[in-house]
Amino acid sequence: MIAAVTRHMNDDHLDDSLLIARAFGYPDATESTMVGLDANAGIWRVTDAAGVHDLRVEWPGAPISDRPQIRRQVVELYKLACEKLGVPARDEHEPAADPHGAHGHGAHGHGADNPHAANPHAANPNAGDAGESDGPKPFSRVVRESSWSDHSSSEGASFMENIMRGIASKQDYVDLVAQHFFMYEALEEAGEQLAGNPAYEALHPEALLRLGTLKVDLEHLLGADWRNEIRPVPATAAYAARIREVAAEEWVAGIIAHHYTRYLGDLSGGQIIAKRVARQHGFDGPGIEFYDFEALGDLKAFKETYRDGLDALGETLDADEQQRMVDEVRAAYAFNTAVFVDLAAQKSAA
Known part of the structure; x- marks a missing residue:
């Protein structure tokens, strides 16, 4: 549960965490990531x-004991932070606030209590919730909220958390980069179908592509013969095989399900990983080129454009096809978790 909460906060609510840090102890904070929690506090x-x-x-309230209570307490902390800083607080279902007071336009609502996460096979995943507007939810929000619980992992969580906390070994990071190569080799082959489709090419600009940067990083980390030094763990091989299966079917929504899961993560939590690894191991450029999206421009603006693209896609899908895509997003998260589990097991066996 803790891994799910921290990953969600660090993927979708970095601005909120920065407001909390500035309000409750570090007014000049430039970066803030959630790394833990207990019954009495967030960390x-x-x-x-x-x-x-x-x-x-x-x-701000009583000690917590379950996930819905965590969500409510984080929202209350955010509101208290806004009050202390004189920043207008958004409604909890509106997009995340900019730490300087402006409101973003991406789909960043707090969705921990979303009923579709508890029931991912709901007949109409795009139906509005009671108490909200009568219109349907934007599809990007449906996708994010329906997969919220899948952001976590169980026994494999510690592998990724240690990297994000700057306490993993350099070999751990090298092993992760190697798995990324096999994932993105399959993903970017599949992505060629998006680049050739005018309806989706905005989701797949050339500056988003990562395979070239991975080659640079692996040569820096392992030397010129890096290709003969790396092997996929079983979960990575299965992950890549599933991406290729979806691509072979020419199922565009399925390709976007995997595309969204990986690239939006790289543009969010991945940026935290880059800073942690650079600080811990002294990388500057090669070694963390994978996370450098400078050529993409404003990352927040691109993520908003991407979510707009998901919303437009959702309008072309019927309820069954929407749910099929949501299920594929959840499958992608499950593959990702399985990779962490395999990497943790590989490390234990070494």
């Missing part, structure tokens, strides 16, 4: 000009 790792700090902020 953030905060960066400012003085260095890196751990910040513990007590929950």
